[in-house]
Amino acid sequence: MDPMSFILFGATGDLAKRKIYPALFNLYMDNKLPEAFSVIGVGRESLNKKEFQSTVIDSLYEFSRHSTDDKAKKLAFVQKLSYVNVDVTDEESFNELKAFVEGQEEGAGLGNNRIFYLSVSPALFDVITTNINKSGLGDTSGWKRVIIEKPFGHDLKSARALNSTVLRAFSEDEIYRIDHYLGKPMVQNLETLISANPVLQSIWSNQLIANVQITANETVGVGTRSSYYEHSGAIRDMVQNHMLQLVMMTAVRMSERQSVSELRDEKIKLMNAIEPTSPEDVIRAQYTRLTIQDETIVSGYTDESGVRSDSTTDTFVAARLQINTPTWQGVPFFIRTGKRLRSKETKIVVEFKDSLNLSQNASDAAPNLLVIHINPNDGVTLQLNSKHPLTGELEPIKVEFSASHRETPEAYEFLLADAIKGDPTFFTHWDEVELAWQWIQPILEQFDSNTIPLHYYQAGTNGPEEADKLLESYGYKWW
Ligand SMILES: NC(=O)c1ccc[n+]([C@@H]2O[C@H](COP(=O)([O-])OP(=O)(O)OC[C@H]3O[C@@H](n4cnc5c(N)ncnc54)[C@H](OP(=O)(O)O)[C@@H]3O)[C@@H](O)[C@H]2O)c1
Incomplete structure (x- = not known):
């Protein structure tokens, strides 16, 4: 080195x-x-x-x-x-x-x-x-x-202006824009998980996948970061960068180890292929206080220090994305992220299509799921249907791999090591950042004009019921 x-x-x-x-x-x-x-x-x-x-x-x-x-x-x-x-x-x-x-x-x-x-x-x-x-x-x-x-810009215009300034001092290949989700071990492992397993490779498309659900939930509130968060909300803090990167990392298909530029080109093609989202497909919400017998147990967002009492900042966003490529046509990608939710969890759930050949109880069968756990534990769970030995009925069984017992390096270790080596694979290229802002910009405007209304959810719950209804409207539920 x-x-x-x-x-x-x-x-x-x-x-x-x-x-x-x-x-x-x-x-x-x-x-x-x-x-x-x-x-x-x-x-x-x-x-x-x-x-x-x-x-x-x-x-x-x-x-x-x-x-x-x-x-x-x-x-x-x-x-x-x-x-x-x-x-x-x-x-x-x-x-x-x-x-x-x-x-x-x-x-x-x-x-x-x-x-x-x-x-x-x-x-x-x-x-x-x-x-x-x-x-x-x-x-x-x-x-x-x-x-x-992060954050690289506050909206499309400011991100472009910032990029022009940075480019006066550094060329694109000298710029390492951090998205620390790309440094998380299971996200870095996604490429290998799929490319090193022909079984997964062969099913990684709309032929067998019904939908993909990406969740990044936190139990904490805004803490001491309210001055930043008030101007950002979940849409800028999480969706524009981390959630879209997780979508791309899941959707990218790599049959063999690809070069940095090939991987980035693939991601850019995917980002380009994400269709503009209609307002009905985006849910924004804010947490309210949790009270028990008139006693406040957890503050609501507008009770937090540094937050305006009439703030309409989103602390939760869910959305449906459609990637318009032959591989992913017809497969909705659902994302949801929020603060002050019931559990802390970042995961990617791939739901497979129902088998057409199941003779008995097919309608009751649980779907086959592949769950990639990113945080707080990293690992993989495969949920499959099996036959109960006594009743003969279908029951889901789980094949699990958990890496949480191992001492895994932190995201920042992977990312710093890469930057020191000069490997930009897990940093975001300007084209990705710009396309992400282009996709987000109309949503920001629909937030401002209230075309996408603000809903509420109580602290400590699973988020607003509208997020559940969004999936129900497509015939699914969150896993
Ligand atoms: N903290 C997190 O968990 C987190 C997570 C993700 C991303 N980030 C990003 O990481 C960056 C840093 O966040 P942070 O939480 O570490 O911020 P922070 O605690 O407020 O620290 C800011 C740093 O900037 C320095 N600074 C401020 N004005 C300066 C000036 N005029 N000249 C020289 N130094 C100056 C401060 O040093 P002095 O006080 O000595 O001036 C301090 O070292 C931000 O872009 C943030 O969005 C933070």
């Missing part, structure tokens, strides 16, 4: 502490970082090197997968970390940052390869890439890459 400098904007932030430092440390412990590297944290807070290193150590204690007991290794890792106090809106301070990075590179024989990680508010993506460009920090004789956190 090439030596590199990893320049982290947002080094004192929540994401850096919870995900980025632990991921870097875990990669280091697994020998998946280059021999020579340097992590340069950037933030406004005034910290010296020792103070910064100690905040990182605290985060490793709390969040890293690897034990921090090996003092020598921990120290060796921490010595790679330094900090520069920079306000990114101040153009001048980028000259100091550049001088610091160059000093580190010379001192540690790091060469001239640089990764810039923008773990800051999206409002700063623009100014940081502009200042990287103007200061010459992006002029390297080696390679350079930029990792950009």
